[in-house]
Amino acid sequence: MTRRFEGKTAVVTGASRGIGLAIAQRLVADGARVVITARRQEALDAAVAELGGPAVALAVAGSTDDEAHQDETIARAIETFGAVDLLVNNTGINPVYGPLRDLDLAAARKILEVNVLATLSWVKKVAAAWQGEHGGAIVNVASVVGLRPSPGIAFYGVSKAAVIHLTEELAVELGPGIRVNAVAPGVVKTRFSSALYEGREEDVAAPYPLKRLGTPDDVGATVAFLLSEDAAWMTGQTLTVDGGLLLTGGV
16 A cells, blocks of 8 residues: 555545445555544444544544534544545435336435435535635545446436536536546445345356456545546546446446
8 A cells, every 4th residue: 555645634424334434444544534424423433443543533423414414524524634635425325226107206305315415515515614725636436327227226326327427517616626536336245235236146246247246445446546646637537446347238
């Protein structure tokens, strides 16, 4: 690992486990201090210990779409570590499965609130509190289902397509001081996606040219690249991290 984020502070949402925790781990390994969020304090405390303790990690519990929680997290990041140089919008929900014609509109509104509007709100608040004056980098976690139809989780895909376009719009508006990019993972082996592969992992992985599903570390490494100066001339881009799945026409 390098120390390319030495002296930098990152806020990572939804980081008590899975992809978010892997992103935080990679950033800490590369020298950053991290402020992580999730709903459950107990899970966050365990994550802070795993990351290396309070010298490098701070946890703030709350709902990602709660503006008061966003304000508190950003304020505590600046108070504790002095900056919010990096932001990763990782939190996402998908509480429904089935065709769009049967979709409960209350559930659809909640998906948009968490996956899209909260992403925009975090960016606005971080830009106002720190990055607008000092610069920085942002990565939004989208999904390959935001790039291709995926029956059964279609509205989740709609929300992730919105995240991808939001990333592009923000990149145009916030440059040159703030870079905004996204990642679009395929199926990654986490608790969140376990229903997509448990008990049939080999079959699910078969269409992938690399013949395996993703790991949280696969996504963490790509996010770290996009946040780093190695990607200094990249903004508004969405990198697929999918083992080649889209090349075969699958999702």
